[in-house]
Amino acid sequence: MRKQPIRIKHGKNSDFPLSIEVLKQKVKEQLQNIPDILFQQYQIQEKDILIFYIDYQINKKQLDDSLLDTILNRDIQWSTDKILNEVPIGNGTKQTKIDKMVTELIAGAVGVYVVGEPDAITYNIAKQEKRNLQKAETESLVLGPQVSFTESLATNLNVIRWRLNTHDLVTEKFIIGERGQSEVRMVYLKTLANDTDVQTMRQRLQNLVVDELEDSSILSQYIEDNSTSIFPQFYLTELPDRLCYAIGKGRIGVLVDKSPTSIIAPSTFFSFFESTEDIYMRWNVGSFLRILRFVAMFISVVVTPTYVACVTFHYEVLPTPLLASLGQSRAQVPFPPIIEALLLELLIELLRESGARLPTKVGQTIGIVGGIVLGQAAVEAGLTSNVLIIVVASSALASFTAPSYIMGSAIRVIRFPLIIIAGLIGLIGVTLGICFFFIHLIRMTSLGRPYLLPAYPFNWKDMDNSFFRLPFTLSNTRSTSFQPKDMRRYPKQKAQTKKDIDE
Incomplete structure (x- = not known):
């Protein structure tokens, strides 16, 4: 019996039905830059079925076991609806437009078309290459969970759901x-x-229009309040426990597919000096470490500019024994203090950057050996003084205490303009520079909230959530700075009640 030709009659607002040859041609036209598109044609019960996909984008095992095994091993006169009902893949979608279908193919879908049907089907069976959960690299902890986010959004959401097992969690x-x-x-x-x-x-997320989004750190720069400021306004973390802790305080997290870091918003200036390790330790130790970071930040910003200002203009503020030691140390140095300090600061930054870019073991060796060798050679050559090496090294070490790598980098950068202004007009310049940055911080906001909360506007109730820690039996409320809907974490009286096992 002669097979009757199929009459092609397009549905309203649909590119189908099409013959197999025409469909192949249209798909190839839109994927002309992708030579790896594959077409597989089958005939079952006098029905021509075309299956097409990009070779390296899909999970071949799922294609064979779920899709091809079902279609080829059942003697059924297939149609679009029957395929959707019978194929054991739950994300089948009808497609009436070829351009939209091609977009799905690029994302890792396989297309199925039964000749004569008014639509095709796409199943997303993308092959996802991802690494396993590993220890965090940029936010290392001694106590607490050691797992970090990965580049897989599904894995990151799974970890968050595992830690926040509640129906209140919205994604x-x-x-x-x-x-x-x-x-x-x-x-x-x-x-x-x-x-x-x-x-x-x-x-902000709905109104964002960009070509592509490479990473969550780039997204944070798009949606932050002040994109010209050197200070980050959203905290970036690769630790699930830190994100869940922030969400539990009433804040918001943002995750981006293919990015191993998440965004915490809103964030304050003091959030960048907090660590989840503070709550895992005893409250007094955690408070000490948190205060130590603030002191280290101040030292990192002020010490080198103050040295330059004192040696250049204000000898009278230095004790006589120290002044004599400085004179002997700088006797052979041919440069003024401002040039000497800038050279050493640049040297430290070069060592840090080279150590970060080289492989781990080589980078550590270069950082340690390079710092010792170059520092000693600079002193012996008379290019710098011993005292300045101690000052610059202390300043660099203090900047590394910040848990946030981005904030630590910002602190290191703002030292340079302070050194320059200190070398030009002395301690007055250092004071003016610090005032300028302080005014800048006062004017900044994070998701519309003041950046210096709770210091400005001052809120004494939130001091224990920012500058220090109190015992859990005393700190039973959430931070009022972010105005969560529920302020109380647990009843304070019950937390303070202690009973023996026999009571």
């Missing part, structure tokens, strides 16, 4: 990118997060 989905699309998730607790913060973050 809103956004697709950002005109040419290269990325999935973004906003994560928060519905009964805690402030509605204004949630709406502000949602609006």
